[in-house]
Amino acid sequence: MSNEKNLNRLNQELETLPPLVHEYVQAKSIVPYSLVTLYEYAKEFRRFFEWLVAESVVQVEISYISISDLEKLKKEDMDLYKSYLMSSPRQGTTQDGGLRSHVTIQRAITALRSLFHYLANQTEDNKGKPYLSQNVMLKIDNVKTGRTLQDRSRAIEKKILIGSESVAFLEYINHDYEATLTSHQAVHAFRRNKERDLAIIALFLGTGIRLSELVNMKISDLDIHNMEATVIRKGGFRDTTMISSMFMDHITTYYHAREKLYQPDQREKSLFLTTYKQEAKRIDQSTVEKLVSKYSASFKTKMTPHKLRHTVGTQLYKNTNSLLTVSHQLGQTGTSATSLYTHIVDKEKRDAINDLWQN
Incomplete structure (x- = not known):
């Protein structure tokens, strides 16, 4: 897929996402992350924010989710989201109804880990402090594949x-x-x-x-x-x-x-x-x-x-x-x-x- 198409798909995802994600994408575009990676990450952010709204973890629309909303998240919230990814059926794919693969779930965790790391370590407010005072994703383990290295x-x-x-x-x-x-x-x-x-x-x-x-x-x-x-x-x-x-x-x-x-x-x-x-x-x-x-x-x-x-x-x-x-x-x-x-x-x-x- 051409860079132009990937950029268009990324911009479509960003239309519904809050400013904090826009800032993250801008920063990672300079690094640079590939457009494919940023697009895949943006989809994971949207999925996560939709879950936060659906479960009433936050009380605002997706585009208004703020740093203070993320600051309030606890390990229990992230574990519940991880459980949701592991147990809920896929939608919008050619294999609707099936469970997500370990690779897909791990990609979601990796994307969120990257976002939270950026907000907690690579940002600076008007007082010179990072946006997030704590990174809840540090407490979340990777997904075990259920397969040995030998396999x-x-x-x-x-x-x-x-x-x-x-x-x-x-x-x-x-x-x-x-x-x-x-x-x-x-x-x-x-x-x-x-x-x-x-x-x-x-x-x-x-x-x-x-x-x-x-x-x-x-x-x-x-x-x-x-x-x-x-x-x-x-x-x-x-x-x-x-x-x-x-x-x-x-x-x-x-x-x-x-x-x-x-x-x-x-x-x-x-x-x-x-x-x-x-x-x-x-x-x-x-x-x-x-x-x-x-x-x-x-x-x-x-x-x-x-x-x-x-x-x-x-x-x-x-x-x-x-x-x-x-x-x-x-x-x-x-x-x-x-x-x-x-x-x-x-x-x-x-x-x-x-x-x-x-x-």
Whole structure:
């Protein structure tokens, strides 16, 4: 989905939300958070405020909910809302009537945690104090998935590239994918963007960066000589990540061909481009998601950019046995998220199990 559509959807949500949310969105737009994230968060804020009104926790309309209303919230209120999310049926989706997934509920908690953290720590009233004197979300736990790390890792293992498959994937796109196309139009489109698409896949597999980090890169953020990429991580901080030499050829090829391929205006500094109405523009997230999906589905199984990130995390852990190294490469502030990779069964473990009872 284009940035313009995401911005329109976000603005529609903001029409009914109180000024405190508008201020939050403005602050996080500067960080920057992606428009997709802000839109999803705005939906969660609206859902929460609707619940506050419906349950008479607040006595005003949504657009008039104030800091003082949020200041009065207690842990009991937030636990009740969490229980509501876990037990009430979904509405307005293709699966009406079913319970929300743990991922959906956790997203709601994450969104509220971000809002309350902002109001309690990153704001300042006319007396120099934060808007909220206490953050009730600090007392609210994450949602437990009901699945072990081993179970989650086994599910992920089937949907990522293992070992040499990453290199084979790029070779497949480069040499074999075109033969699967059945129309001249598809072949033409593939050839036109082939160098770019290979570079995108190579950069994902060579760094493990996030989708938003890739599409927001400028041409100046790519350091070919030192094999490094500068990205804006979650939270808005700049970080320089190393690129595996294994994938530099495709990235370098596109880097030198970018201007000839897309003939961008000198003011267009985005690294990855697409042509829209005969004009070079920054590629959007949905386009990248689609190209990763079509190539991976043809090669092995349909994947997302996030699965390519899991691929890098898994392979890096197998090679280093260091969660700290993985967390640094992936731009994570701790190792808890990367502990998943310790449970992914690699070839050595599988061979050991297979040979366990051999004489």
